[in-house]
Amino acid sequence: MSQFNKPSKGSRKSGRFKSPTLKRKTSANEQVANLRFSNKNKIQDTSADKKQLEVLIDSLDWMGQGVARTTPVHFVEGALPGELCHIAITQAKKNVISGKAISIAQPSDCRVEPFCPVFNQCGGCQLQHIEQSAALSQRDDALRTMLEHQLGMEKSVWQRPLEGDKPAYRRKARLAIDARREGDVKLGFRAQSSNDIVDVESCPVLVTELSKLIAPLRELVSSCESSMHIGHISLLAGDNVSQVTIKHTKALSPELYSALVLFGEKHSVNIALENKKGRFNLIHLVAPLVINSYDGYTLSPAPNDFVQVNEQVNNKMIEQALAWLDPQPQERIADWFSGLGNFTLSLAKRGAIVQAVEGVAEMVQRAQENAHKQGVDSVQWRHLDLSNKADVESALGHGFDKVLLDPSREGALTVCQALGNAKPKSIVYVSCNPSTFARDAAVLIQGGYQMKKAGAVEMFPFTHHMEMMALFTR
Incomplete structure (x- = not known):
């Protein structure tokens, strides 16, 4: 949530340890x-x-x-x-x-046998050793307690956590490859606290359409010498087609190129190549990949664009954000760190005048084009660096009634410092790092805001990562 990452967000993956x-x-x-x-x-x-x-x-x-x-x-x-x-x-x-x-010496009643056969080696999951309802309940309590201690949050503020079906929840992943030794190609995920690669046949936390591609992909890359020039292989499951993206450091041989095209035809998936300069070449197209969003809208991500990996939880997160922010017709709403418009399109549908700001220029352009194709023309799309004080002040120039923030793991400190002076009526903050959230929330509270609602978001089950959302009002 390594996997594909939003360019303006940090990595959401960490290493882990062996089962004791x-x-x-x-x-x-x-x-x-x-x-x-x-x-x-x-x-x-x-x-x-x-x-x-x-x-x-x-x-x-x-x-x-x-x-x-x-x-x-x-x-x-x-x-x-x-x-x-x-x-x-x-x-x-x-x-x-x-x-x-x-x-x-004395195992907990909550301890369970991991369901993945390579859990002891693979660095992808860290929490398969604990029964999942207990894991969420205990971590949710710990997060609430931390915020009560650090921010003086009232117990009544805390809401039920958002969660989805498990285990097969991930619609995006990155496979590491080691093809340096002929006849001994490894394709899988980085080992815990190591750069070694754990060879896998499938992955139980990936959606089925992605998991079933791993074994035939290994067979393909094992058969071609130029596979040693592959850096990694990215997988993305859209709602109409899946896509395989091959990152390569040198030109692939005609043999491997042809084999990839045949792979796309056989498995009905898009095949894209990415060179070392980050340029893409779509060599087999079944259909332009789309991802269903909320309110019937769709997103059209490029291979390296950020999308939330957990579809069910993402939809619940959008629904809760809309309920808490309560956008009204003609209200001016800032949707900052907006990405491809995960929240933007639904805010605009409710009649709000939305300013969507993202730090990656290419994503801003794709988001705008995608919105226009779906008849959403009321959004002001801007490319700005929201860690830059001058850019933040520029974006705040028109004034806003409400603000929605969805920053990277680094948080939104510069923005929160500015919002204390701008004084929008309410702010919904979606965080993928509770530690930087607590820092930023303290700034908002010092600036005259009160935390009215907050709760955990289990976007990445079986991992250390925990997301959360909070509503602040003046």
């Missing part, structure tokens, strides 16, 4: 003996290896890491509440120690 080995359950007395707490509640090292120790996990944080609320606090990958874990320390600071679970 489970040990027998221990008694309460054994747990106390093993932990050896001092009178200051500090963890005592019980092993010969000074980089390993045992901790008892109290809760999950919003990223799904186990938390031992000792002094210092321990954040443990692969650990669940109530588990006594033998951990390897990966980073130690004065007040925080990070580590990963090596073995577990």
Whole structure:
């Protein structure tokens, strides 16, 4: 949510750890003996290896890491509440120690067997070891608690999380390839905390039409020597056709070129080539790819354009944003970090006068053309850098009644600082990084806004990532 990324958004993927080995359950007395707490509640090292120790996990944080609320606090990958874990320390600071679970003496009732056979190696998912309703519930509680602590948020503000069907939810992915050794081509995903490639036959979190392309793609690239010039292979499932994009660093051989065309014909998918300068060549076209959006609108992304990977959750997110912002005819609404118009078209349909601002010029042009094709001509499309104070002030020049923000992981600090002076009536902030959201929300609150509603958005199940949405009013 690595996968395709919106050019103006940072990567939404992170590495992960191996599933810990489970040990027998221990008694309460054994747990106390093993932990050896001092009178200051500090963890005592019980092993010969000074980089390993045992901790008892109290809760999950919003990223799904186990938390031992000792002094210092321990954040443990692969650990669940109530588990006594033998951990390897990966980073130690004065007040925080990070580590990963090596073995577990007393497994949680929420621990489950991962459904993916390469979960222990692949870096794509991090949270298949916990029952999914428990994962969402506990992470949702952790996120709410963090915002209550950092922002003074009232409990009544927090709404039910948005979620969709699982596990096969991803309609976009990037396959890594290693074709340096003839006869030993690997096609799959980066390993956890490594550049190694985990070879896969399929992927259970991808939608079926993408997952079933992986094995025949490997067979294809394994048969051609010039596959060593492929950097990666991107997959995108539209609502009318799927697309395979081959990123190559040198010209592909006529043999591989022809094989890709035949692949497109056999599997009824579009095939595009992307050279090292980022230019695309569509070599097999079934149909121009479209993605259904909300209110019956469609988006027409280029291969590297950002689209939300989880269709169900995206539709729920748009619906909630519209309900919270409550756009009215002739209201001036700023839709900033607008991308291809994921929210824009529905805002305009309700009669609002919308200014859509995006930082990638090509996406602005495609969004405008796509809107015109669907009869939406009331949007002012602008290409501006919303991290630049002068550009933000320029965009605010006309004044707005309401604002919708959907920034990258870096957040929207410059925008939030300016909105305190501009004083729109309400702001809906969609965030893919709760940490930068908390920073920006503090600026809005200091500028005279109150957080009226907020809630989690589970756009990327089985991963550390958690999105959220909030409504601010003056």
